[in-house]
Amino acid sequence: MEDDESIREIEMYTLESMNFKVRGFEDGTTFFKALSEKHPDLVILDLMLPDEDGSDILKKLRSNSSTEELPVIIASAKTAEYDKVKNLDSGADDYLTKPFGMMEMVSRVKAVLRRTNHKKEDKIEKDGIKILLKRHEVYVNGQEIELTLKEYGLLKLLITHPGTVFSREEIMDQIWETGFYGETRTVDVHVRTLRQKLGEAGSHIETVRGVGYRYHEGN
Structure with a gap:
């Protein structure tokens, strides 16, 4: 200025x-x-x-x-x-x-x-979402929210690769344990609960129909 x-x-x-x-x-x-x-x-x-x-x-x-x-x-x-x-x-x-x-x-x-x-x-900060990596803490507009380990991993994966579309299979490979062969529907459930916990900021996690999910920066 x-x-x-x-x-x-x-x-x-x-x-x-x-x-x-x-x-x-x-x-x-x-x-x-x-x-x-x-x-x-x-x-x-x-x-x-x-x-x-x-x-x-x-x-x-x-x-x-x-x-x-x-x-x-x-x-x-x-x-x-x-x-x-x-x-x-x-x-x-x-x-x-x-x-x-x-x-x-x-x-x-x-x-x-x-x-x-x-x-x-030591942290990731985008669109009102702040992740303190060493503490495994997540804040939305200054308010701490409680995430499960998988929800935390899912958010971290998407927010650190804005614009990249991840298939459900790719998400499961990176977030779930090695050798986990659950239904990809599990990813949809975790995305839904993650969006709910993020509130308005959850709109940055977009569904790419027929493919998977991505994080969209900005408005």
Whole structure:
């Protein structure tokens, strides 16, 4: 987020030239509208925006379970140590003081992404569904749900391969014990109960008629 159009455009151009996919926003209102549709991998946030202070936006991100770990780099002309400490303590992952070089910005972005990607290896998060892999816990919109071992395995298989259609036989081979020769109807039953437990998020598990099931990302 950057309200100065010229600065915003050069930042976007630089990041795009380094093969990052980028969207720019001039204020918090347009940013949060886009955020409700899709979460980015990282946010570069100016503190002085026309409609809302960047520090308040940071606090909102950190107080929401779906964005509490979203990487945020502050990019601000505020150079006082107080401002840096305040925002870093509020959850910013890094602080860039204006004016800064574009290659320094790219380097900071890459460094923050490297750090946060290590954290992501322990969890899967899509469409309001969060799976904590080491704990075998599943949350939907911040609420924990109880899944059986097979339901958990089924969700993990589908959500880690979005768009891939798995036949019932393929699902049984990967989720059920080696040598299990039960009816493929068993898969349908588990998909049905999994959808029910996921609530509205269960609509992301789609039936491909005559073939099997797949996970569909987004709306």
